[in-house]
Amino acid sequence: MATDLQIAIRKITSVNPATGEVMREFEPAAEAEVIAAVARARTAQLAWHGLGVQQRIHVLDRFRELLHDQKSEVARLITHEAGKPQVEALLTEVMVVLDAARFYSENSYAFLRDQALPHANLAMKTKSGRLAREPYGVIGIISPWNYPFSIPATETLAALVAGNAVVLKPSEFTSLIALELAAFLWKAGVPKDVLQVVVGDGSTGNALVNANIDKLVFTGSVATGKRIAQTAAARLLPVVLELGGKDPMLVFADADLDVASSGAVWGAFMNAGQACLSVERCYVHRSLYQPFLEACARKAAQLRVGNGMDPQTDVGPLINERQVRNVEAHVEDARLHGARMLAGGVRRTDLGPNFYAPTVLADVTHQMRIMREETFGPVLPIMPFETDDEAVRLANDSDFGLGASIWIRNRVRGEALARRIQAGTVMINDAVSCFGVSEAPHGGVKASGIGRTHGIFGLEEMVHIKYIDSDRLPGMKKVWWYEYGPGFTRQIEGFLDLMFAKSWGKRLQGALRSAGVLTRKGKI
Numbered sequence: 001m002a003t004d005l006q007i008a009i010r011k012i013t014s015v016n017p018a019t020g021e022v023m024r025e026f027e028p029a030a031e032a033e034v035i036a037a038v039a040r041a042r043t044a045q046l047a048w049h050g051l052g053v054q055q056r057i058h059v060l061d062r063f064r065e066l067l068h069d070q071k072s073e074v075a076r077l078i079t080h081e082a083g084k085p086q087v088e089a090l091l092t093e094v095m096v097v098l099d100a101a102r103f104y105s106e107n108s109y110a111f112l113r114d115q116a117l118p119h120a121n122l123a124m125k126t127k128s129g130r131l132a133r134e135p136y137g138v139i140g141i142i143s144p145w146n147y148p149f150s151i152p153a154t155e156t157l158a159a160l161v162a163g164n165a166v167v168l169k170p171s172e173f174t175s176l177i178a179l180e181l182a183a184f185l186w187k188a189g190v191p192k193d194v195l196q197v198v199v200g201d202g203s204t205g206n207a208l209v210n211a212n213i214d215k216l217v218f219t220g221s222v223a224t225g226k227r228i229a230q231t232a233a234a235r236l237l238p239v240v241l242e243l244g245g246k247d248p249m250l251v252f253a254d255a256d257l258d259v260a261s262s263g264a265v266w267g268a269f270m271n272a273g274q275a276c277l278s279v280e281r282c283y284v285h286r287s288l289y290q291p292f293l294e295a296c297a298r299k300a301a302q303l304r305v306g307n308g309m310d311p312q313t314d315v316g317p318l319i320n321e322r323q324v325r326n327v328e329a330h331v332e333d334a335r336l337h338g339a340r341m342l343a344g345g346v347r348r349t350d351l352g353p354n355f356y357a358p359t360v361l362a363d364v365t366h367q368m369r370i371m372r373e374e375t376f377g378p379v380l381p382i383m384p385f386e387t388d389d390e391a392v393r394l395a396n397d398s399d400f401g402l403g404a405s406i407w408i409r410n411r412v413r414g415e416a417l418a419r420r421i422q423a424g425t426v427m428i429n430d431a432v433s434c435f436g437v438s439e440a441p442h443g444g445v446k447a448s449g450i451g452r453t454h455g456i457f458g459l460e461e462m463v464h465i466k467y468i469d470s471d472r473l474p475g476m477k478k479v480w481w482y483e484y485g486p487g488f489t490r491q492i493e494g495f496l497d498l499m500f501a502k503s504w505g506k507r508l509q510g511a512l513r514s515a516g517v518l519t520r521k522g523k524i
């Protein structure tokens with residue numbers, strides 16, 4: 001009986017968050033299956049790497065064509081499993097992946113090919129240096145549910161084009177869309193053992209971290225990221241950790257009020273606030289505070305909350321009950337500590353199991369959970385500031401450092417302020433959409449993580465650098481080899497003068513003293 005119960009609890013269930021409908025159940029991959037998947041990946045990776053980058057780029061191009069043909073079907077599946085409106089599924093998932101495939105197709109060859117490394121040091125002039133970028137081997141990818149397609153896809157594309165095999169452990173809430181991603185890549189020509197999906201929850205993820213992978217790319221919460229970092233440290237497994245955020249939005253006195261308030265409402269409520277780059281804290285110059293509050297409250301109240309399959313829907317459901325409870329707890333804590341509710345603040349049980357009304361809070365403080373912890377829901381807490389210094393101090397008063405946005409007409413001032421914000425990305429006059437810039441690195445500082453995905457920096461995470469040093473005079477012993485002695489020491493001192501002395505006179509003297517170095521005979 002207990003065993004039956006355990007099995008029932010451990011089943012992985014794909015549920016439509018808007019309706020509660022169970023779409024499919026999976027058996028989670030056990031530790032032994034994960035180990036076997038990694039072993040198969042290791043074997044298959046050699047031939048995949050051997051294909052060469054041009055062939056792998058062709059596979060990416062085929063993937064892009066197939067995905068483009070099926071874009072609407074994929075968007076529908078994303079909406080069914082993750083809840084977001086279809087427009088967002090198309091823009092923030094499908095388009096991001098199509099463009100990432102385009103980017104890696106256009107840029108991988110130039111990045112991955114060997115690069116000559118000329119030396120300036122006279123002592124090393126007989127050598128020719130070269131940088132080779134080599135795949136790690138097997139990359140483990142563990143991904144969250146909030147961008148169930150674009151996050152695993154962009155990371156997988158980068159890993160594959162660099163010549164790695166991938167074992168992907170998607171979120172237990174969005175297994176179907178991860179399997180769909182794999183189906184597209186297999187159809188495009190990626191061998192099945194080169195990309196494998198292991199469906200499961202945290203224990204399957206833990207098995208992957210402990211399996212024989214060569215690098216791990218993890219996207220998820222800070223709590224899980226820290227656990228993974230500890231496990232990885234024990235075996236020096238390299239990791240990329242893309243963790244949570246508490247992104248500040250700073251609205252300066254000269255900002256366009258209508259644009260900034262619409263930006264705040266979209267930045268806080270798109271994907272029902274479940275984006276790592278969501279606007280989670282908003283600071284407004286005192287001169288705009290009151291009209292800004294009114295504009296945000298009015299615009300939030302106008303948003304149409306509902307099933308993402310309805311093309312009229314602006315804000316879909318949250319992913320599950322646990323997420324709704326987290327939002328409720330943060331809003332309740334703010335209310336108890338004196339925040340004013342200008343819109344929302346209630347669950348929408350009339351619409352389905354996981355809906356929460358877009359919520360605008362005023363008079364919040366940094367003592368409230370809503371301004372310190374990641375809420376990951378449709379809540380926009382707003383507080384005023386007086387000076388630039390105060391705005392920067394408030395923005396940086398956070399454990400997190402993923403993204404931030406600055407809203408200002410004077411872009412020169414905006415860029416100067418951006419330098420002072422502790423974050424991986426600072427956007428000026430927009431929020432969140434940097435995730436769709438395929439060229440731009442994505443990642444954070446402080447508790448928001450380590451390493452980068454996307455763009456060339458994301459590709460760089462998928463390779464290790466090998467320096468190949470080839471001596472052009474194989475028949476000559478090196479001058480710095482044994483045997484040492486006082487004469488040789490003086491010659492070396494002369495050589496250092498020749499190379500580094502400030503005056504030309506000293507350099508000349510050094511050249512004379514070191515002359516013997518170049519023709520040092522009798523060494524061992």
Ligand code: NAD
Pocket residue numbers: 142143144145146147151169170171172200201202203204205206207209219220221222223224225227228242243244245275276374376402442443444448449
């Ligand atoms: P989560 O940490 O609960 O889970 C993420 C993944 O880790 C899931 O696949 C889960 O099954 C797996 N996992 C859980 N425990 C594990 C363990 N002990 N070992 C290995 N794997 C384990 O996060 P979530 O709720 O799925 O995602 C939301 C979080 O992700 C938010 O904090 C959000 O900010 C963050 N996120 C960050 C980025 C970014 O790029 N920085 C992007 C999207 C989401």
